[in-house]
Amino acid sequence: MSSGDTPEKHHRWRVLAGEPGRRHHRKWPVSYLGAGLTEIPRDDAATADGPREGDLATRVLVVAESVDWLRHVLDDPISLALVRKLTVVVLDWTGPTRSWCGRLGPLLHVVSHQVRMPGAEGQVEISVEVRWSKTLRELIAAILPLLTPTLPLPAPASADRTAQEVFPSWLDAGHNATVVVGELPGNEDIRPHDLVLTGSGLPQPPQNPDLPGEVPATGGTPAGYGTVLAVSSTGAGVGGRPDVVLVNPEQTELWGRYGPFGPTGGTAELTFTGAGDGHGWQLTGPDGASLGGGRLDRPRTGAMVAKALTGTGTVICRTMPARHPVEEAALLVQLMSAGILVHVPDLPPACAAALSDEVRALVVRPLPEPHADVFDWELRTVAQRRAALRQHAVSFALPRLAAATFPGLVDPPSVSAVLVTKRLDYVRDAVAAIEAQTYPNLEIVLCLHGVELPAGLRAELAGCRRPIETLVLAPGYGFGEAIGAATARSRGTLVTKFDDDDTYGPEHVWDLVLARQYSGATMVGKAAEFTYLQTLDTTVRRAAGDPESFARVVAGGTMLISKGDLEAVGGWRPVPRSIDRGLIDRVWYSGGLIYRTHPLGYIYQRRSDGHTWDPGLEYFLRDGGTQWSGFPRYHEFGTVPAVEDVTDGFDVPAGRRS
Structure with a gap:
């Protein structure tokens, strides 16, 4: 539900989340809510200014079409209403x-919670009372781990994030991210x-008058704050200029979602409509039929975009009006992140910025040329998605924007x-690949397991650019x-195995x-999809x-896990072989999830000198x-030099020699 949408008036108030026009809450009779639910005022003023002081519900029902739409409740000012009893219904899980x-995520003073799940998919109902x-917002943040994996990247140090009077959609629901209205x-x-x-x-000064928190007349960050960043009106970006x-x-x-790739995978046109305030966007198929669309200033989910682009591998945007450049660029990034190859031949400077x-x-x-190998299109799509995620995902991009204040983060x-x-004989090439x-x-x-490091090889390794x-x-x-x-x-927060x-x-990596x-x-890891038969x-x-x-x-030679999670499941088993399977089983039986990303960039080798596991060449053919x-x-795959090197600020550090 967007900030501008007001639910239909009933004698019981309820929060709704879903595509406009789909009123799934009608499936739920009013009697289900019980007599204890208090109506919270919800008019245009309340929508614009956030929950009014004293807004309090004994019990609230949230009906969401999906987990993605449930997250969008956090982007609305109503998420700051105070609640004691919450029931969340996800219709399509x-x-x-x-x-x-x-x-259930971390939550203090829980009296009870109840979960009704259908198994693999279907309708979910969760109730929590504190x-x-x-x-x-706090209650939904605790419920989300019941519905979807929410394990954040581990970090030895990070900044608390406080959003004041704004509700950016990219702000996570973790305990070190909060939203406040007022001082x-x-x-x-x-x-x-x-x-x-x-x-x-610029923030409002702290409530504590003893702190020197007045905002300087010339701007800048007042005392009592690390740094302050401006968020665009729709929460699509941050920074300011630009x-x-x-x-x-x-x-x-x-x-x-992986593929399809190439012209045979389907191509769609992205257009931005000029009607009204120019916030509209539309996806059109090759036959001119509408695939879906929406507004730049309204919530959209990955599932909503992916459904519109089922069977589509490429999106072309021939004209970007740059009326709302940050929001238009944000839509491009979301498409790229979802594994769609996006092409904008004439990118306006305001959007490019x-x-x-x-x-x-x-x-x-x-x-790529239409007649190019589909594999070329696949490589290009993966490269674009990788770039969109590492450059614009909030966990990587936001620390860079605050680098002047927190350079160590x-x-x-x-x-x-x-x-x-x-x-x-394998050490040189293996170290070079890392x-x-x-x-x-x-x-x-x-x-080195059971062999000494020769002096010549030790000297070569001393020149390694990596620690x-x-x-x-x-x-x-x-x-x-040994492993x-x-x-x-190791001293890394994350550990990955190379063979x-x-x-x-x-x-x-x-x-x-x-x-x-x-x-x-x-x-996480990759599959041994590409196999070299020596x-x-x-x-x-x-x-x-x-x-x-x-x-x-x-594939065992691709596993990555945090060091804390590795030790929490008991670490590696002291077995003479199949150590990969030993760790995978420990993760699985401890309740951990294993994720297989795309297969590019890894070639599993079957060498002529034999392997402990040998099913024969026919198995791989x-x-x-x-x-x-x-x-x-x-x-x-690292088999030819790079044509160009675009790292956008990520540099390889000097090595530590030992």
């Missing part, structure tokens, strides 16, 4: 897996606020690449114990971190599970798709 069961009233409360013992988001870029588009990946339809250099370069680049989470090997990664905050943990930690273990250590010892030496005999593209962010899964000198692409989906397994002689010659 699908769990990430059939066996998944979420948990002893003392809390805002509707900001002060605090004598600690700086009251780290990062404040307002419409003007605004920068921000998106929340949780509101983008990423799960389960709200996009990062990397995204801007990709969106104006000419499309700019880097994405630190990652440790753990490499355990007893084959010295060193070539574009991810900026990455260290290498090299564990590198080396350790040598005696042959008596089992493989599981456990290597992990103990010495596989091939990795330069964006591989970025792909895993992004997947961890938008999936909320405990473990005996035949051939790479085959085979069916290995659906990309961009929750799965039971991922069976139901095979595309084949390449040797390795696929694409930069995505």
Whole structure:
């Protein structure tokens, strides 16, 4: 429900969330609400100014068409109404897996809560009662983990975010993100606020008169605040001159969408309508039929956009009016994040200014030729989606915008690449593949298992541009114990495993971190979809599970998990082989989710010298798709140099030598 929508008047008040015109709440009789529900005033003034002082409901019902629409209740001023008993009904719910069961998020003073779930999909009903009233926002934030994975990226340090008088749609519902109406409360013992988001870029002074919180006449940040950023009127961006588009990946339809690619996958036209205030947008199919549309100043969900573009791989926008440049650019980013290849041949400067250099370069680049291989279109689409997420997802972009105040919070989470090997001939290439990664905050943990590091090779590794930690273990250590010892030496917030005999593209680690962010899964990885058969000198692409989906397994040489989650499930099993399966099983049986992202940038190798698991070459050739002689010659796989290097501010740090 958008800020401008007012529900039909009944003798019982209810919050609604869903597409305009779809009044699902009529399915619920008034008697269901009970006599204890108090009506909250809801007129134009209340909508504009937020909940009035004293707005309080004994019991509130929220009926949402989907989880995405439930999130949009948080974007409305009514989310600050005080509630003691909340019932949430989600009419169309699908769990990430059939066996998944979420948990109620952190919430103080809970008296009771009840969950009625249909199994894998269907209608969900959740009721929560607290002893003392809390805002509707707090209660919904606690309910969301019951409905969808909400595991944030881990961080050793982060800024609290406070939105004052604004309700940006990209602001998450975590405990360190709050929304207030009116003056900001002060605090004598600690700086009251780290990062404040307002419409003007200037906050009201703290309520505590003892704090020197007056706003300077010349602008700037008053005492008692870390920094203040302006949010655009619709919450599409932040910054000021110019605004920068921000998106929340949780509101983008990423799960389960991968392809189609190329002209045969379908092409749609995006147009912006000039009627009225010029906020309209429309998607049109090749036959001129409308695929869907909406308004830039109204909520939209990833599911809503994905449904409109079912069977569509490319969207072309030939004209952008730039009447609302930040909002128009935000729609482009949402489409790109959902795995749609977007092309804007004539991008207006005002819209371009709200996009990062990397995204801007990709969106104006000419499309592949219609007769080009579908794989070329796939590579281009994945590159564009990756750029949109790492440059405009709020968890990465917002710290960059506050870099002047918090320079130590700019880097994405630190990652440790753990490499355990007893084959010295493979060490150079394996370390080089990690060193070539574009991810900026990455260290290498090299564990030599039962072999010594020769002096010449040690000297070569000393010149590595990445921080590198080396350790040598005696042959008596089992493989599981060895990787456990290597992990103990790691200092990254996230840990990923590299295998010495596989091939990795330069964006591989970025792909895993992004997947961890938008999936909320405990473990993420890729499938061994591309397999190199050394005996035949051939790479085959085979069916290995659906990309961009929750799965039971991922390739062991691609697993990424936070160090805290790894230790929480007991770490690696001390087994002599199948250590990957051992950890995957521990994650699964502890209730954690496993997510499989796209397969690009990773080639699983079957070498001639044998493997502990050997089903025979026929296993990998069976139901095979595309084949390449040797390795696929694409930069995505690290098999050819990059044509151009667009990192948009992410630099590889100098290494630590050990």
